[in-house]
Amino acid sequence: MRILVIDDEVVIRKGLIKLLGMIAFNDLIIEEAKNGEEALQKMKMNKPDLLVTDINMPVLNGLDFIDRVRETYSDIEIVILTGFAEFEYVQRALRNSVTDYLLKPISQQKLEEVISRILLKDPARWISKIGMNDVRKIKETAQNLAKSAIAENKMELEHTFKKWQEYCEKCGFSLHEIKRLMGQVQLFYQSEFYQTLNYYPSSFLSSINQKATTITQLFDLWFKSLLEHMEFISEQKSPKNKRIVEEVLHYISENFQDPNLSIKKIADHCGVTTAYLSTIYRKVMKKPLTQYIIEYRLEQAKERLKEDYKTKINLIAEECGFGDYPYFSKIFKKNIGISPLEYREKVT
Incomplete structure (x- = not known):
């Protein structure tokens, strides 16, 4: 890739060349010119792939230089350097198919992002x-x-x-x-x-x-x-994953009584797919989401059985999201070790 840097200020020009050299793209050739006229002469000898040009320059300014370039070359990528005070000139430059622009002062990160956008439009x-x-x-x-x-x-x-x-x-x-x-x-x-x-x-x-x-x-x-x-x-994704898991926990606490509560419902609420939700939940919480829903409902049922000795157990099961009482009784005994009735008798 051949790049031509055009700027009348030597310090800025040399600094930009140094930054470009740090991008680490293979076969990178960087040339320089101090104004638009000199750049046109150099382009006759070696056509560049990319121009990085200032706007305010003597002899031939950046905008006029771009007009001249576009008369002959339509495929050269062009990036302009501009300050906030010159920003109105960017509109004219964009009309002449300028690829992108960089606001001064220029950082390595911003320069790399602009060059990356150019490279990644058509890597081949x-x-x-x-x-x-x-x-x-x-x-x-x-x-x-x-x-x-x-x-x-x-x-x-x-x-x-x-x-x-x-x-x-x-x-x-x-x-x-x-x-x-x-x-x-x-x-x-x-x-x-x-x-x-x-x-x-x-x-x-x-x-x-x-x-x-x-x-x-x-x-x-x-x-x-x-x-x-x-x-x-992974580190960048983790905060997002944890936020989603926190939202899941809150949603379950508000909707555990719904017998139709499902991973799909929760995923739709969080705006993610069921597969993605199941994966990140297991990764963060170290257990399947379905297991947590069961455990949460069982904890709610245990509290109700402990505090409410008058309501029938099958009604408590329904109010805790277990639509099927035999299933509730079976899952309760499997996890707690005794039946719901034995648990109530033991704690009341």
């Missing part, structure tokens, strides 16, 4: 010239790794990664070649996350490539980073 466009079999293998591997990480399935993650490692070893790729291929894997990996969760994972390729001096070390560092990312995903 940025894949190096490698065989189609490799491309298919890269895409399949990255998608399976991402799906395993999202599902927090460590076993499947490890299985997929080992298959990829074996493939690279069988093909006899060198350390340099594997580093380049891993860059493509990461791009598709990020793409899968964006399509599934609308979330861009941070790049961890740069630090790995710098540290790894052998193929074994490269794969070890990669797998460690994938596990750390999966743990991060």
Whole structure:
């Protein structure tokens, strides 16, 4: 990927180039120009894939420069740099098919998000010239790794990664070649996350490539980073899961008397699927949701039997959500150890 950075301020231009260099995309070539006119001259020699340009510049300002670019090139991605005071110019720039914009001051995170959006619109466009079999293998591997990480399935993650490692070893790729291929894997990996969760994972390729001096070390560092990312995903999801479980507990306490109370009803109330609800409830509470409903109803029935010795036991069972008295009696004895009648006689 070839990027041309255009800004008349040397400090900003050099700082932006440094930030771009940290994104860790393979085969990245970054050039610079101090104004629009110089940029046009450089583009005649080497057409860039992406322009990152300031708006206010001498000789040829950013907006006029973009107009000139679009007269000749329709497929170049363009990102403009702007301050809040210049924000009205963004509208004109957007009319000229500007891809995105960055508000100053520019942070590494914001820059990476913008570049990621560009890359992930069409990941195949940025894949190096490698065989189609490799491309298919890269895409399949990255998608399976991402799906395993999202599902927090460590076993499947490890299985997929080992298959990829074996493939690279069988093909006899060198350390340099594997580093380049891993860059493509990461791009598709990020793409899968964006399509599934609308979330861009941070790049961890740069630090790995710098540290790894052998193929074994490269794969070890990669797998460690994938596990750390999966743990991060789990931590991010946990608060949401706990909130859902708390909502479930509250809903059950308010509706346990309903004999038709079901996991589907609870899931619909919480806005999630029954499968998802069952999974996260078991993960957080360490027991099935159906078991908790039974236990909660039994606790309510025990309290009623202890405090209300006049109401018939079958009516208490109904009022606690047990529509079938023989079932209530059976489940009560199984969990408490004695029948409802024996329990009442014992506690009253």
